[in-house]
Amino acid sequence: MKKLILYIAGVFLFAGCADGQSSGKFAALPKPKAGEAIATFGGGCFWSMSEAMSELKGVNKVISGYAGGNTKNPTYEEVSSQNTNHAETVDIFYDPKVISYPQLAEAFFFAHDPTTLNRQGPDQGTDYRSIAFYRTPEEKNILLATIKKVNESKHYNNPIVTQVVPFSAFYPAEEYHQGYYRSHPNQLYIMSVSEPKVMKFRKAMTAELKPEFK
Numbered sequence: 001m002k003k004l005i006l007y008i009a010g011v012f013l014f015a016g017c018a019d020g021q022s023s024g025k026f027a028a029l030p031k032p033k034a035g036e037a038i039a040t041f042g043g044g045c046f047w048s049m050s051e052a053m054s055e056l057k058g059v060n061k062v063i064s065g066y067a068g069g070n071t072k073n074p075t076y077e078e079v080s081s082q083n084t085n086h087a088e089t090v091d092i093f094y095d096p097k098v099i100s101y102p103q104l105a106e107a108f109f110f111a112h113d114p115t116t117l118n119r120q121g122p123d124q125g126t127d128y129r130s131i132a133f134y135r136t137p138e139e140k141n142i143l144l145a146t147i148k149k150v151n152e153s154k155h156y157n158n159p160i161v162t163q164v165v166p167f168s169a170f171y172p173a174e175e176y177h178q179g180y181y182r183s184h185p186n187q188l189y190i191m192s193v194s195e196p197k198v199m200k201f202r203k204a205m206t207a208e209l210k211p212e213f214k
Contacts, residue, residue, distance in 0.1 A: 064178055
């Protein structure tokens with residue numbers, strides 16, 4: 001069963017990332033400010049990925065959305081059906097004078113498990129695949145070099161399976177999904193799946209975190 005977690009101790013089931021939520025109004029995609037750059041990554045449920053990346057110094061805003069597919073302005077339900085080929089992703093608006101693209105790339109690989117194909121924990125499907133989008137040849141080289149670096153470090157027991165693909169389009173998700181981690185701290189999925197991922201991320205990226213998250 002897709003995106004369900006079975007808790008044997010409590011003998012109950014609960015829905016995974018975004019299950020059962022209506023689409024609602026799409027969020028607005030802001031234009032980058034002067035001197036601001038954008039990075040786009042997908043690593044499972046965008047609730048935790050959005051939170052993790054937003055905690056980095058130099059990151060001004062993170063928008064949850066969909067990318068990598070072939071449907072314009074898809075809804076969550078359409079993406080979840082796996083018929084659009086989109087993945088849950090985040091657009092990261094950052095100040096390259098404060099945090100570099102290589103630092104963001106490294107953070108991305110620590111914000112999720114990039115070694116599991118089409119799966120992040122309880123969430124299964126191509127919409128949860130690990131995927132990194134590059135806008136320039138330099139960004140592509142950085143991503144490939146970062147993958148090599150992380151693989152050689154043996155941080156993970158298995159090799160990274162992240163897709164590295166050229167950026168084409170990003171579609172903001174529904175407003176409901178924006179900032180979900182902070183607005184729903186007592187939601188079971190957040191407490192049991194998202195929060196442990198964010199806490200692990202903080203330990204790995206302590207030096208790059210905003211002061212309030214250290």
